[in-house]
Amino acid sequence: MKDDRGLISAMVPAAARVLRRQVEYDEVVTLEVERPATLTKEFLPGQFNMLYVFGVGEIAVSHSGHPFHQDRIVHTIRAVGKVSRALILLKPGDWLGIRGPYGTPWPIDHAKGQNLIVVAGGLGLAPLRPVLYEVSSAKDAYRSMRLIYGTRDPSSILYQSQFEGGPWAEFGQVTVDSANLDWQGNVGVVTDLISADTLDTENAVALICGPEVMMRFSANALIDLGMREDRIYVSLERNMKCAVKQCGRCQFGPYFVCRDGPVASFGQVDKLLKIAEL
Amino acid sequence: MSGNRQIGEQYRLMKRSGLDDLIKVLRVLDYRVIGPTESNGVIEFAELGDASELPWGLRDEQKPGSYSVSKGGDRAFEFSNGPTSLKRYFHPTERHLWTVDASGGQLQFEEARVQVPKYAFLGIRPCDLASLDILDQVFLNGVETNRYYESCRQNSLYVAVNCSSAGDLCFCASMETGPTARSGFDISLTELRSSDAYRVLIEIETDRGRSIVNQIDTSEAHENDLSLAREQSDGVARSMGRTLHTWGLRERLQENADDPAWADVAERCLTCGNCTMVCPTCFCTTVEDRASSHDQKYERWNTWDSCFSLDFTFVSGGALRQSSKSRYRQWLTHKLSTWVDQFGVSGCVGCGRCIAWCPVGIDITEEAARIGEPQARA
Numbered sequence: 001m002k003d004d005r006g007l008i009s010a011m012v013p014a015a016a017r018v019l020r021r022q023v024e025y026d027e028v029v030t031l032e033v034e035r036p037a038t039l040t041k042e043f044l045p046g047q048f049n050m051l052y053v054f055g056v057g058e059i060a061v062s063h064s065g066h067p068f069h070q071d072r073i074v075h076t077i078r079a080v081g082k083v084s085r086a087l088i089l090l091k092p093g094d095w096l097g098i099r100g101p102y103g104t105p106w107p108i109d110h111a112k113g114q115n116l117i118v119v120a121g122g123l124g125l126a127p128l129r130p131v132l133y134e135v136s137s138a139k140d141a142y143r144s145m146r147l148i149y150g151t152r153d154p155s156s157i158l159y160q161s162q163f164e165g166g167p168w169a170e171f172g173q174v175t176v177d178s179a180n181l182d183w184q185g186n187v188g189v190v191t192d193l194i195s196a197d198t199l200d201t202e203n204a205v206a207l208i209c210g211p212e213v214m215m216r217f218s219a220n221a222l223i224d225l226g227m228r229e230d231r232i233y234v235s236l237e238r239n240m241k242c243a244v245k246q247c248g249r250c251q252f253g254p255y256f257v258c259r260d261g262p263v264a265s266f267g268q269v270d271k272l273l274k275i276a277e278l
Numbered sequence: 279m280s281g282n283r284q285i286g287e288q289y290r291l292m293k294r295s296g297l298d299d300l301i302k303v304l305r306v307l308d309y310r311v312i313g314p315t316e317s318n319g320v321i322e323f324a325e326l327g328d329a330s331e332l333p334w335g336l337r338d339e340q341k342p343g344s345y346s347v348s349k350g351g352d353r354a355f356e357f358s359n360g361p362t363s364l365k366r367y368f369h370p371t372e373r374h375l376w377t378v379d380a381s382g383g384q385l386q387f388e389e390a391r392v393q394v395p396k397y398a399f400l401g402i403r404p405c406d407l408a409s410l411d412i413l414d415q416v417f418l419n420g421v422e423t424n425r426y427y428e429s430c431r432q433n434s435l436y437v438a439v440n441c442s443s444a445g446d447l448c449f450c451a452s453m454e455t456g457p458t459a460r461s462g463f464d465i466s467l468t469e470l471r472s473s474d475a476y477r478v479l480i481e482i483e484t485d486r487g488r489s490i491v492n493q494i495d496t497s498e499a500h501e502n503d504l505s506l507a508r509e510q511s512d513g514v515a516r517s518m519g520r521t522l523h524t525w526g527l528r529e530r531l532q533e534n535a536d537d538p539a540w541a542d543v544a545e546r547c548l549t550c551g552n553c554t555m556v557c558p559t560c561f562c563t564t565v566e567d568r569a570s571s572h573d574q575k576y577e578r579w580n581t582w583d584s585c586f587s588l589d590f591t592f593v594s595g596g597a598l599r600q601s602s603k604s605r606y607r608q609w610l611t612h613k614l615s616t617w618v619d620q621f622g623v624s625g626c627v628g629c630g631r632c633i634a635w636c637p638v639g640i641d642i643t644e645e646a647a648r649i650g651e652p653q654a655r656a
């Protein structure tokens with residue numbers, strides 16, 4: 001009975017206080033949280049944290065904040081169930097538990113000097129926002145920059161102020177699945193906007209995040225335009241409890257999504273995505 | 279008389295009373311001695327008080343979906359293995375991770391303080407020993423060290439026992455994990471089959487092991503004792519009840535996710551998860567939040583789970599692996615194929631437990647042989 005020190009360290013969250021709560025649209029909230037001193041590692045765009053709500057549970061949520069402002073931790077959450085709903089109800093001053101960052105980042109350095117194409121569907125824009133922040137402040141580092149964002153309808157455009165008249169206006173295009181007559185913009189799926197007319201796919205790197213089918217269709221549309229599958233990146237989602245490659249749940253073929261992902265090249269996962277119920 | 283030449287200090291011989299001494303010495307050294315013992319018709323690992331509790335003169339008979347213990351022989355390690363492996367000692371079925379306290383208005387997380395027992399495992403089969411090497415890669419993976427596992431591994435003492443007969447469901451020879459322990463133990467024992475009185479050949483691997491052996495009554499071992507042990511081992515390897523052809527298996531399983539043989543096994547599989555519970559290397563878990571007696575506190579526990587449970591792959595909208603086919607496929611493919619991608623070795627040590635304890639007798643060696651091999655299905 002020699003060892004009686006604390007034994008599980010990194011599975012223990014750090015307590016953190018909510019500083020700001022912003023309702024994005026129906027059921028979607030962005031929380032800004034004070035970064036606890038014990039979370040010493042800075043996040044990279046694409047990485048995620050495990051967020052814990054007292055007595056409710058713990059879930060994986062991507063960083064959606066500015067990578068140059070690491071004093072705050074920012075997450076955008078959609079209420080889909082028990083924990084996510086509890087998270088969106090937190091108010092400034094409330095406490096939650098955080099551990100992370102975990103997972104692989106978007107390869108934005110790899111895209112320097114090239115044409116960067118970002119394709120997002122629905123809430124999939126959240127894990128890409130850190131990329132957009134970083135790229136907007138260093139535009140010269142890229143040959144060109146395009147953002148294609150598809151969402152359900154005009155009332156569910158995430159980070160809307162960034163688009164119309166905002167910093168993403170010059171490179172971003174929004175399309176909605178359906179809209180009433182007030183909407184002047186594009187109607188249709190994101191793949192409608194993946195065309196040779198608007199995108200330079202030579203020397204390009206593409207980052208895609210959204211529902212799995214949307215990512216597959218978008219990647220295939222880019223491949224049809226001549227892109228190589230190892231220059232296209234997607235972000236995967238699987239059930240995960242530990243985020244440190246020990247609970248076994250996030251396995252996706254040979255990969256652990258918490259560690260080998262969430263960001264993976266399409267070349268790596270294309271075959272696996274085609275296998276039903278993998 | 280070269281055959282009777284004395285051999286190195288690494289080997290010793292002991293009589294039956296040596297096992298009594300060994301357990302006594304280990305207990306004096308404050309170890310909790312864990313070894314096989316019979317209870318309710320099953321030979322399981324449990325804490326031992328003395329050597330009489332070993333399953334002397336008992337053997338087990340294992341067939342797909344069946345297990346029984348009967349009298350036979352006069353040795354302590356005549357059986358092959360029971361449903362419990364060593365996994366639960368290092369990776370307990372449930373483990374307290376932390377407690378969170380909200381009573382002060384803010385949240386306070388406190389890591390669980392867990393006492394790590396000091397175990398001496400007596401009678402570890404080579405396959406089970408190999409399973410610990412495999413679990414090391416999972417829990418000491420360089421991403422996060424499971425410190426309970428690590429401490430327990432370091433605190434423990436390992437007395438292996440080499441197999442002197444093969445079970446009907448064993449295939450350690452295919453997996454290259456047995457029937458003789460090669461490393462990872464302090465002492466290994468081989469019960470010698472000969473017309474002489476009961477004798478055990480001891481192999482000493484570590485200094486710790488040596489100092490323990492020095493405290494028990496042993497005699498010099500000779501070359502013919504060692505060759506008898508080797509002959510036994512060769513005989514066991516030749517008489518394995520099962521074979522698994524591992525050549526090309528990794529690719530064959532991953533590349534044949536659509537093979538109709540998956541649907542065939544899924545018709546038999548109950549998705550009960552027994553195979554994952556008895557498997558010495560299956561490590562998957564879930565977490566549970568338990569309200570503590572104090573209503574401002576919650577405890578987080580880590581508990582065993584199985585890839586056969588529907589919840590395992592739950593994401594909003596439902597489980598990703600709905601069909602039993604997809605769940606069996608995940609299990610088998612992980613064990614024998616993607617494990618190699620992840621950890622560089624197979625996740626199967628060939629112990630045969632999953633075959634015996636499957637209620638419908640599904641045999642991993644047969645199922646693996648069918649995938650991607652249409653002619654094997656005739």
Ligand SMILES: Cc1cc2nc3c(=O)[nH]c(=O)nc-3n(C[C@H](O)[C@H](O)[C@H](O)COP(=O)(O)OP(=O)(O)OC[C@H]3O[C@@H](n4cnc5c(N)ncnc54)[C@H](O)[C@@H]3O)c2cc1C
Nearest residue numbers: 059060061062076077078081082083084237238239593594
């Ligand atoms: C790497 C990663 C990044 C993510 N980033 C975001 C993000 O930025 N914003 C956001 O709103 N959501 C994100 N998610 C999804 C989020 O984790 C799920 O919506 C959440 O787990 C749902 O939990 P719940 O308790 O609210 O729902 P319930 O339906 O009650 O789910 C019960 C449990 O199932 C598991 N689970 C359910 N859905 C998922 C899922 N999609 N992924 C993983 N586990 C799941 C969780 O353990 C959850 O507690 C991310 C998921 C992953 C894996």
Ligand code: SF4
Nearest residue numbers: 557626627629630632
């Ligand atoms: S898969 Fe079966 S035979 Fe292989 S180690 Fe696990 S229980 Fe033993």
Ligand code: SF4
Nearest residue numbers: 547548550551553636
């Ligand atoms: S293979 Fe056998 S033990 Fe495993 S889940 Fe299916 S029925 Fe249960």
